Amino acid sequence: MFNFIKKISSTKPETAQQKAARDSAVDKVLLGYEVEGSSIATMVTKIEREGDQLTLDLRLPQNSSPERIQQELGQRLQPHGINTIHMNVRLPAAAKGAGASLPKTTDAMATQATPTAQANTNNEPPISKAAPTQASLTAHPRIRHIIVVASGKGGVGKSTTTVNVALALQKLGNRVGVLDADIYGPSMPTMLGVAEVKPQLENDQFVPVEAHGMAMLSIGSLLDHDNTPVAWRGPKATGALMQLYNQTNWPQLDYLVIDMPPGTGDVQLTLAQRIPVTGAVIVTTPQHIALLDAQKGIEMFNKTSIPVLGVVENMALHTCSNCGHTEAIFGAGGGEQISEQYQVPLLGQLPLASGIRAQVDKGVPSVLADDEFASYYLSIAKNIEANISKFAKPVDDKRIF
Numbered sequence: 001m002f003n004f005i006k007k008i009s010s011t012k013p014e015t016a017q018q019k020a021a022r023d024s025a026v027d028k029v030l031l032g033y034e035v036e037g038s039s040i041a042t043m044v045t046k047i048e049r050e051g052d053q054l055t056l057d058l059r060l061p062q063n064s065s066p067e068r069i070q071q072e073l074g075q076r077l078q079p080h081g082i083n084t085i086h087m088n089v090r091l092p093a094a095a096k097g098a099g100a101s102l103p104k105t106t107d108a109m110a111t112q113a114t115p116t117a118q119a120n121t122n123n124e125p126p127i128s129k130a131a132p133t134q135a136s137l138t139a140h141p142r143i144r145h146i147i148v149v150a151s152g153k154g155g156v157g158k159s160t161t162t163v164n165v166a167l168a169l170q171k172l173g174n175r176v177g178v179l180d181a182d183i184y185g186p187s188m189p190t191m192l193g194v195a196e197v198k199p200q201l202e203n204d205q206f207v208p209v210e211a212h213g214m215a216m217l218s219i220g221s222l223l224d225h226d227n228t229p230v231a232w233r234g235p236k237a238t239g240a241l242m243q244l245y246n247q248t249n250w251p252q253l254d255y256l257v258i259d260m261p262p263g264t265g266d267v268q269l270t271l272a273q274r275i276p277v278t279g280a281v282i283v284t285t286p287q288h289i290a291l292l293d294a295q296k297g298i299e300m301f302n303k304t305s306i307p308v309l310g311v312v313e314n315m316a317l318h319t320c321s322n323c324g325h326t327e328a329i330f331g332a333g334g335g336e337q338i339s340e341q342y343q344v345p346l347l348g349q350l351p352l353a354s355g356i357r358a359q360v361d362k363g364v365p366s367v368l369a370d371d372e373f374a375s376y377y378l379s380i381a382k383n384i385e386a387n388i389s390k391f392a393k394p395v396d397d398k399r400i401f
């Protein structure tokens with residue numbers, strides 16, 4: 001694409017600690033800097049830093065001004081020790097003129113305060129859209145449906161639901177894969193009892209781990225023990241997740257179920273823009289605050305044109321194992337209320353039961369154990385299957401992974 005960048009090595013080598021601190025500061029600046037209402041972090045396709053030199057490959061929206069962005073980013077990054085920013089910019093077709101009309105680089109640079117910034121325009125055919133949209137994405141050639149399981153709030157039982165629903169879909173006769181994209185707390189390997197198994201690499205492609213007949217890959221397998229999830233925020237996290245999706249030798253699957261990180265931040269938004277998702281399942285508890293966050297999740301999926309397949313209300317009721325009394329510990333009717341408000345199906349309500357927790361802790365989720373809770377997850381899986389075909393995406397057979 002753009003030719004450019006001569007790397008100038010920084011004078012003093014950084015310690016690992018300084019490097020992590022500076023990388024994290026850069027990520028924060030990128031996350032906080034918005035271009036036309038979206039964080040620029042969602043537009044970064046490649047990021048490299050060597051000392052005080054930062055190189056960014058960017059896909060910018062049509063009406064953005066690369067020059068202004070360089071300058072403003074430069075001002076924000078200079079306090080964090082970045083003195084030169086190299087920007088490789090791709091603009092959509094209609095904005096080709098805008099790119100071409102950049103002031104002559106040398107003059108512009110001469111008038112800029114340090115840090116200096118260099119933009120390179122692209123000789124390749126420009127992409128036709130500013131940011132990918134769901135409508136522009138075609139299905140993975142070997143994966144029929146991709147379902148993302150999301151929650152607005154952490155700790156509501158999203159991963160427990162993901163693993164059991166995936167196993168239930170398999171029990172219904174489907175070939176199923178699971179992608180654990182929860183950078184803040186990857187738990188699939190433990191819940192599936194394969195925490196010790198590392199994925200292999202074959203011809204630069206990950207080979208998913210076999211877990212009870214499912215193909216499983218977790219972001220957790222890429223994190224070192226001393227690499228805190230915080231260091232994976234922003235562009236790095238998105239890049240790692242896209243790598244897991246793109247550079248994995250996924251077998252032929254009817255469903256790939258993705259356990260998303262909780263919340264509605266940039267990582268979720270980027271995934272929503274780049275992975276061809278058939279639909280989203282939102283997990284919530286009946287708690288007021290969890291419901292508010294679930295609403296945000298639904299709205300994010302609506303904005304990114306991802307169909308919401310439905311809502312799962314987890315920890316809906318608790319039955320006391322001693323006296324048999326049933327109580328709505330986290331409130332009642334929240335899932336129904338959301339499903340009515342947003343006109344999305346209520347896929348199921350799960351009880352708060354120590355048995356559900358105990359089974360995932362053992363690495364043998366309820367559906368595998370075929371315990372008294374398995375039928376709840378099977379019913380949710382059946383509800384998903386009942387409607388999914390109407391949201392299927394067109395297949396692109398030419399795509400090579």
Ligand SMILES: Nc1ncnc2c1ncn2[C@@H]1O[C@H](COP(=O)(O)OP(=O)(O)OP(=O)(O)O)[C@@H](O)[C@H]1O
Nearest residue numbers: 154155156157158159160185262351352353356357
């Ligand atoms: N229905 C349930 N009954 C009892 N315990 C449950 C239920 N669902 C989940 N849990 C337990 O609640 C805890 C949180 O669940 P889980 O890790 O699935 O949530 P999460 O939303 O994925 O969390 P995070 O956002 O941290 O990834 C776990 O200990 C899990 O075993």
